Amino acid sequence: MQDLLVHHGCHFGHVVHAFCNVQMLLTNGVTLMGDVEERGLETLTQEERREYSAYQELGIQKGASGARADDTKSMKATIIDWITPKGQTLIPHMPRNVKTGQGFHHEHTGALLCPTGYEWENAETKAKLHSGQLQVAGDQWPLFLYADYSYNVDDPWNGLLHSGLLVSAYRHVFTLPSSVDQEPKATRSGNACIHGMQMVTKALVAYVATQTCFALTCTQVFSQIDLVTDSE
Numbered sequence: 001m002q003d004l005l006v007h008h009g010c011h012f013g014h015v016v017h018a019f020c021n022v023q024m025l026l027t028n029g030v031t032l033m034g035d036v037e038e039r040g041l042e043t044l045t046q047e048e049r050r051e052y053s054a055y056q057e058l059g060i061q062k063g064a065s066g067a068r069a070d071d072t073k074s075m076k077a078t079i080i081d082w083i084t085p086k087g088q089t090l091i092p093h094m095p096r097n098v099k100t101g102q103g104f105h106h107e108h109t110g111a112l113l114c115p116t117g118y119e120w121e122n123a124e125t126k127a128k129l130h131s132g133q134l135q136v137a138g139d140q141w142p143l144f145l146y147a148d149y150s151y152n153v154d155d156p157w158n159g160l161l162h163s164g165l166l167v168s169a170y171r172h173v174f175t176l177p178s179s180v181d182q183e184p185k186a187t188r189s190g191n192a193c194i195h196g197m198q199m200v201t202k203a204l205v206a207y208v209a210t211q212t213c214f215a216l217t218c219t220q221v222f223s224q225i226d227l228v229t230d231s232e
Contacts, residue, residue: 020054029055071173071211072222079215082168083108103218104129112165113216115140116151144216145209161205169212170200 032044032052044052077096084090090108094101104110110129114120115136118129120143128134136142143149145166147159174197214222 022058025051025055025058029058068211068222072214075169075172075211075215078172079165079169079212082165083112083216099218099220101218102216105218109216112144112149113142113213115142116146116156117153142213144212161209165212166205166208169208169215170204173208173211174204 028051032048032055035044035048036052041049041052076099080090080094080096090106092101092106094106094108102109103113104126110126111120113136114125114129117140118125118134120126120129125134129136141151141156141160143151145161145163147162147164149163150159152158
């Protein structure tokens with residue numbers, strides 16, 4: 001079977017741009033995508049609009065957006081299973097299909113999202129996070145990123161990004177949801193196998209952490225610049 005990317009490249013050359021420098025188009029397209037999100041399509045010149053249109057035809061943004069939406073939807077309910085201690089239930093009860101009671105509105109998710117340097121058990125801190133008076137910046141690490149949810153103020157790098165919750169999220173996205181608690185039994189291949197992944201990249205860790213953070217919050221719509229996940 002012909003490689004799908006080569007096949008798509010053939011179609012792109014036939015119907016979009018026969019002599020396109022794809023590497024340059026990708027570089028410029030990503031830049032223009034940011035400009036469009038920040039200032040709007042109408043601010044682009046005619047030449048920039050033509051180049052941006054060709055970039056969109058590649059289908060990369062559509063694919064990335066679709067994959068992110070699928071992961072966001074699938075983790076919405078399953079993350080509740082991951083954070084619930086075995087043989088116990090969360091109090092108060094957390095519905096699997098409603099996020100309004102999550103984030104800093106719930107004791108368990110609030111503790112996981114609480115930025116290091118703050119004490120969730122502190123009533124004043126908890127109240128400010130709950131009300132939004134205390135907004136968490138993107139460079140403040142939430143506790144769920146740390147191994148055993150334990151942060152050492154004297155050694156802030158110790159255990160960072162070694163959280164079991166991140167491992168569960170990685171397995172869910174890249175090696176099949178069934179592999180989170182056991183060896184995968186599904187007959188289909190996971191994303192890691194399909195794309196021949198041999199290593200975990202920084203971008204992959206950032207993606208998994210961002211998806212996990214969003215799943216824990218009460219935010220309904222994923223956004224790069226919201227004041228809860230602050231993904232930028």
